[in-house]
Structure formats: C-alpha cells, structure tokens
Amino acid sequence: MLAMRQPEPLTIDDSLLLEKVKDGSTHAFNLLFEKYWEKAYSAAYKRLKNGEDAKDIVQEIFTKIWLNRQTHMIENFPAYLHVAIRNNVIKSLSKQKHFHPFFDILENIPEKNSQADANLLWKEFFKSYEELMESLPPKRQIIFRLRYQEDLSTKVISMKLGITRKTVQNQLGKAIETLRVSLLRILTIAIILITTS
Template sequence: MKPIELNHTDDVLLLQQIEQGSQHAFNLLYEKHWGNAYSEAYKRLKDSDQAKDIVQEVFTHIWLKKESLRIHNLPAYLTVAIRNKVFKLVEKQKIIHPFFDVIDDLPASCQQADDNLLWKEFLISYEALLNTLPPKRQIIFRLHYQNDLPTKEIAAQLGLTRKTVQNQLLKAIEKLKVSLLPFLSLLIILFGAIK
C-alpha cells in the first residue's frame, strides 16, 4: 500500500491529535512513516523480521507515551529511535555471534564499503590490544587464531599442558571481547555483517 502523502505540518497536526487519543491520526502517521522507518531498520540489520519488530516497538512507544512525548521532527525522531533500538539489539545478540567468526567475516564486507577507515582503526586497536597481553598469552593466541594451530600442538611446541593453553586462550579472548566489542558492534551495524 502506497504511503499517504503528508507534509511536515501535517505531522505536527497528527501528533497533536494523537496526543488527544486519536487512533485515526496515529494510523495515518504510521501509514506515512512505516516504509521509511522499516528501511532504516532493515539497512542496519539485514533481517526483515527484526526490522519489523523494531519499527513496531518504536511506533508502540509513540502511542503509549503520546501524552508526554514532545516530537518536533518525526523523521529525525524515528531515525534516532530506530538506531538506538538496533544498538540495543546488537548488544543483546553479541553473545549469539561468535566473536572471532564475526571478525573473520568483516574484511569482505569492508572491502565493498566506500570507506574502510573504520576497519583499519579496528585492526590498529586489535593489534595494540593484542600487544598488551602477557608475552606467553600473546604467543598462544597468535599461534591459535592467526596460525590456525590446535591447542594440542601449541602445548607441545611451548612445553605446556593443553589445559594451560586453553586457559590462556580463554583469558585472552575475554580481554579482547570486553575491549573491542563496542567497536565491533558498530562495524557490524555499518557493514551489515549480521545475517
């Protein structure tokens, strides 16, 4: 269904009517802005169902808070509200997306982007953080994740038990996840790495 053509002045009038409880005004506003709001959510998430859910949540919030919300520019409000909901969703999903699998998938996405400056900054931060790990932990991490060596082989090379190697990897991963995850979440959103 084609959105109803209304201008900014009409948005203000509709919001005033919604504040007074007009379901009809809400439906008109929803009809007009749903498509753009959905596009905004979908381009960040690349998931139709999640995008629809977020748009629904934002419009539900507008209806539920109609008496106290003061919206002066609805398109700008929707953009910010959707972006914030996407950030919260990504933060919740960080446990679902294996940390290093996502990092492995990002370079291909970034090569297609107009500007890979964020990816370069991420790699610089990643390398700098790796260099702050204790020397033995750093070596174990690099052997496992950069050279693809199994923990058993690393243990044999370094004269350590396999359990020690695994513990060192877990500690390294925890430090990297805590320090780099906010930046990684931003990259995921910008480059559409969420499937």
C-alpha cells in the same frame, strides 16, 4: 456531488498529525505510521539484516509513541525516529551472543538529551570506533570485521583465511578487549559531558 479526496499521508504536516495523535486520534496515528513505516523498516533492516527483527523494532517504537502520546513531546519526527531506531537496534543486538557488553552503557543515556547531543555523541563514538579498528593489526581487523560486521562464523572465517579456528578466536578476543576498553572510556566521557551540560 464529488467527494473530497483525502490528502495523502506524505503531504500532511507531521506537527499536525502529532497534535491529533496526542488528542487520541487513531486515524492520525495510522497516517503517521503509513507515512514513515517503510522508511523506518528500511533503516532497521539495513542495520539488522533480519526482516522480523526490523518489523518488531518499528512496531515497538510506534507502540510506545501511541502509549506515551500525552506525555512525550516530539518536535522533529524524522530525527526522533532515527534516534529511536538506532537505540532499539543496539538493544536488539546486545541480546545476541555475538554482541558485546561495552554497549550496555548506552542504556544509561537519558532520553531527555537533545537529539543534537545524541547525534553528536554517536558521530564521535563511531568515528573513534573506526579509528580504533584502523589501529588494529591488519589480519586482526579483517577477522573482526568478518565476524561482527559480516556475521560470519569463526569456522567460515578460518576456512576463508586459511588459518585455524583457534587462531581466529584468539585474534577476536584480543580485538574485542582493545575495543571494549577504549570505546567504553570514550563513551563514558561523552556521556558525562552530555549529562552534566
């Protein structure tokens, strides 16, 4: 008699897997991990450009899911994973020297907020970020993007643009101050609106 073939992880309903995980099923947890590992890793790597850091973030997220399986209710797993990856990426970046403290306020966003609220907050935040970036003087904007979005050193930027390293550092300082003050105010208002709604 032929043995019944086990269903592929991708075909198993998330809510069923989560229910079994809540009951302590390591098999269901492994299936959930297998189903979403590659997607989660790709999302983290896309933001961090570092394979080890991306793996650590995904591992940490799934570890917390297992440890909090009986108390943390997850209704939409892809949406939950998206938010968890984004927040953990921010935490990881905030520990790096080239990332700036105006993102620390993100730690104060309560986890109880609905994912719809969180997604709306981030959409508005990054829309405001891009608008502020566009408002910077052209050369200052280029320098900022090269440093913090392409992760080039001030020395490389100075050589690339044919200006002194001191000029690069001065322009970065002015750009950071503009963004820090403006984005912190925008984000604070958004958080107040969410937490009091």
